[in-house]
Amino acid sequence: MEVILRDLTKKFPGRDRKRRSEVTAVSHMSLAIPDGQLLALLGPSGCGKSTVLNLISGLLQPTEGRILFGEEDVTSQPPEKRGIGLVFQNYALYPHLTVKQNILFPLENLKGKDRPGRDEMLQKAKEAAGLVQIEELMDRKPAELSGGQQQRVAIARALVKRPKVLLLDEPLSNLDARLRIQTREEIRRIQRETKITTVFVTHDQEEAMSISDLIVVMKEGIVQQSGRPQEVYDSPQNLFVAKFLGTPPINVFEAQVRDHMLCIGDEAVLRVGNVPDAAVYAGVRPEGFLLREAGAFSCRLERVEVTGRDISAVCGHTASVNASVRALVGTQGGEADGLSAMPEGSRVRFDLLPHKVFLFDRETEERISFEEN
Amino acid sequence: MMDRNSIKGSLKGWLYLLPALLFLGVFMVYPLIDVFVYSFEEGYNSASQTYFGVGTYNYAYVLRDPYFLQAVKNTFLLVVITVPLSTGIALLISVGLHSIGPLRRFLQTVYFLPYVTNTLAVGMVFMILFKKTPYSDGFINLLITWFGGKSVDFIDGPYWAKMSVLCLYTIWVVMPFKILILTSALASVDPVYYRAARVDGTSKFRMFVKITLPMISPMIFYLVITGFIGAFKAYSDVVALFGTNLNAAGMNTIVGYVYDMLYGDSGGYPSYASAAAIILFAIVFTITCINLLASEQKTRR
Numbered sequence: 001m002e003v004i005l006r007d008l009t010k011k012f013p014g015r016d017r018k019r020r021s022e023v024t025a026v027s028h029m030s031l032a033i034p035d036g037q038l039l040a041l042l043g044p045s046g047c048g049k050s051t052v053l054n055l056i057s058g059l060l061q062p063t064e065g066r067i068l069f070g071e072e073d074v075t076s077q078p079p080e081k082r083g084i085g086l087v088f089q090n091y092a093l094y095p096h097l098t099v100k101q102n103i104l105f106p107l108e109n110l111k112g113k114d115r116p117g118r119d120e121m122l123q124k125a126k127e128a129a130g131l132v133q134i135e136e137l138m139d140r141k142p143a144e145l146s147g148g149q150q151q152r153v154a155i156a157r158a159l160v161k162r163p164k165v166l167l168l169d170e171p172l173s174n175l176d177a178r179l180r181i182q183t184r185e186e187i188r189r190i191q192r193e194t195k196i197t198t199v200f201v202t203h204d205q206e207e208a209m210s211i212s213d214l215i216v217v218m219k220e221g222i223v224q225q226s227g228r229p230q231e232v233y234d235s236p237q238n239l240f241v242a243k244f245l246g247t248p249p250i251n252v253f254e255a256q257v258r259d260h261m262l263c264i265g266d267e268a269v270l271r272v273g274n275v276p277d278a279a280v281y282a283g284v285r286p287e288g289f290l291l292r293e294a295g296a297f298s299c300r301l302e303r304v305e306v307t308g309r310d311i312s313a314v315c316g317h318t319a320s321v322n323a324s325v326r327a328l329v330g331t332q333g334g335e336a337d338g339l340s341a342m343p344e345g346s347r348v349r350f351d352l353l354p355h356k357v358f359l360f361d362r363e364t365e366e367r368i369s370f371e372e373n
Numbered sequence: 374m375m376d377r378n379s380i381k382g383s384l385k386g387w388l389y390l391l392p393a394l395l396f397l398g399v400f401m402v403y404p405l406i407d408v409f410v411y412s413f414e415e416g417y418n419s420a421s422q423t424y425f426g427v428g429t430y431n432y433a434y435v436l437r438d439p440y441f442l443q444a445v446k447n448t449f450l451l452v453v454i455t456v457p458l459s460t461g462i463a464l465l466i467s468v469g470l471h472s473i474g475p476l477r478r479f480l481q482t483v484y485f486l487p488y489v490t491n492t493l494a495v496g497m498v499f500m501i502l503f504k505k506t507p508y509s510d511g512f513i514n515l516l517i518t519w520f521g522g523k524s525v526d527f528i529d530g531p532y533w534a535k536m537s538v539l540c541l542y543t544i545w546v547v548m549p550f551k552i553l554i555l556t557s558a559l560a561s562v563d564p565v566y567y568r569a570a571r572v573d574g575t576s577k578f579r580m581f582v583k584i585t586l587p588m589i590s591p592m593i594f595y596l597v598i599t600g601f602i603g604a605f606k607a608y609s610d611v612v613a614l615f616g617t618n619l620n621a622a623g624m625n626t627i628v629g630y631v632y633d634m635l636y637g638d639s640g641g642y643p644s645y646a647s648a649a650a651i652i653l654f655a656i657v658f659t660i661t662c663i664n665l666l667a668s669e670q671k672t673r674r
Contacts, residue, residue, distance in 0.1 A: 057572060058572075059568055059572065078574075079571055079572045080571070080572065080574025081574075084572065085572075086572045088565055088568070088569060092563075092565040092566055092568070092569040094566060094569075095588075096587040097583075105570075105573060105583075106574070109573050109574045109576070109579065110574070
């Protein structure tokens with residue numbers, strides 16, 4: 001089922017009794033989620049991503065705008081008419097019911113001709129449980145399950161009515177790191193198997209990047225950028241998106257463009273063809289540094305971090321906006337060995353990879369694109 | 374090292390408990406044992422501190438005493454009628470209070486007022502409502518005759534009339550506490566369950582039966598158990614309504630009987646009083662055990 005949000009706005013009445021100012025949680029959001037895709041709503045807490053989810057579910061009514069499921073306008077429909085499944089952040093499993101009773105709960109609500117017979121209900125519950133692989137836990141209470149198992153039960157309960165749209169609110173935030181990776185792959189698999197259009201909310205960019213077909217980055221109720229994860233990562237439209245995506249985060253410098261050269265500190269580090277002279281922010285991805293003895297960019301080495309897969313040089317630079325500059329250095333090739341041998345405080349030199357460098361306007365923080373030669 | 378620490382810790386714990394333990398020992402455990410002993414000493418005289426013999430005669434006497442049997446009947450009726458009714462009505466009112474917006478605070482205060490009102494003062498109000506005097510038949514009778522009924526003497530009249538006034542009074546007095554407990558129990562249910570239920574299209578009634586009730590059931594059990602115990606110990610309410618000569622009014626309770634046996638006009642029989650008190654203790658104990666077992670069964674299922 002294709003989901004279309006058209007100019008969606010949600011305002012909440014202000015908490016303050018004296019100043020009745022409204023809080024705009026979501027502002028003029030338009031989005032089309034293609035059928036059968038997994039979409040991540042990504043943003044820092046308070047950016048309105050959960051509000052969007054609740055608007056799609058029907059638990060909240062939009063102040064303005066329409067929501068369409070395929071051809072059908074569902075804006076004024078209550079949640080139960082929309083055919084959605086919702087998984088809550090803390091799962092909201094009924095603690096006094098067993099896993100089986102929890103999964104059966106949505107089916108037992110059905111009335112009249114929609115209501116399946118008891119055997120059919122059990123069959124459907126079993127199918128849903130099979131999908132998330134919890135058949136052997138059917139008679140347990142939620143309190144007797146681990147966080148990951150509870151998560152699966154919550155997903156089974158959301159899937160048992162075969163919803164047209166599956167909504168997940170921060171589905172992984174209550175799990176430990178190892179389980180997170182496992183569960184996000186699980187969610188991906190389930191979504192692939194069922195081909196249900198799925199929207200999930202997260203503040204963890206890695207989570208969003210790893211499993212979703214599309215990501216939408218939000219800030220203060222406004223969509224900053226949407227697209228395929230790699231596209232958004234490789235081509236952020238503004239400084240916020242660039243900073244929000246990627247671990248380790250992007251290195252930002254206060255820089256100048258002089259005579260079509262990007263200057264960080266006193267060094268002209270990169271040719272930026274068509275950009276007029278201006279003060280800019282220069283963002284450099286950690287993987288955009290190449291360790292070269294005659295490199296154009298230099299900084300003071302603070303320490304070298306070796307974390308299994310990669311080696312990073314943590315450096316200081318006066319123009320850096322971040323506390324330190326982090327450059328990822330490949331473990332392949334001899335260059336890394338030399339780095340480890342360098343004493344603390346010595347100067348290291350890098351060349352910058354042009355496609356890993358982004359320029360942003362100092363005022364608007366919008367991306368300034370440049371030609372590489 | 375570890376052991377010494379834990380011993381030290383538990384010593385400290387016992388020290389903190391000591392004042393309360395002493396108090397309980399002197400004013401609860403010792404009297405309980407003493408009463409138990411008295412109840413088997415036949416014809417105990419508190420003036421001369423003598424008795425004739427040891428046996429179960431006191432129990433036999435009390436169990437055959439028509440006043441005691443009347444008191445047991447009254448007490449059981451009171452318990453059976455008021456505990457379910459007051460809990461049920463309190464639940465309805467709490468759900469109502471929980472679901473309204475603007476006047477909630479005000480109404481919560483109104484419903485709580487009887488709790489801070491003196492029992493005897495409430496008794497006076499009930500007198501005005503129900504008692505027949507040479508000048509007036511009481512407010513309720515005024516209403517009854519207004520609608521074409523025959524006036525009833527609720528205080529000195531037929532048994533059912535007196536019993537219904539007593540039940541009404543008891544329900545009225547115990548209600549505020551139950552409302553207080555239940556409204557806070559209702560407020561403690563995480564609203565996310567209701568949102569989850571709404572997404573699944575659960576009807577309001579089913580939400581209440583399948584989600585709200587099971588979640589607040591520990592509190593309901595607590596209220597039922599304390600309600601049973603409280604109603605079995607009813608005495609002051611009865612005095613407030615019917616005066617001190619309860620045997621004559623036929624409205625005595627078990628606690629009233631115990632009191633009368635000790636200090637009443639026909640009193641001065643500590644042995645009989647003790648036997649009656651032990652019987653009451655046995656009844657309350659048994660019923661509380663049954664209640665607890667039932668609630669445990671319920672939660673385990």
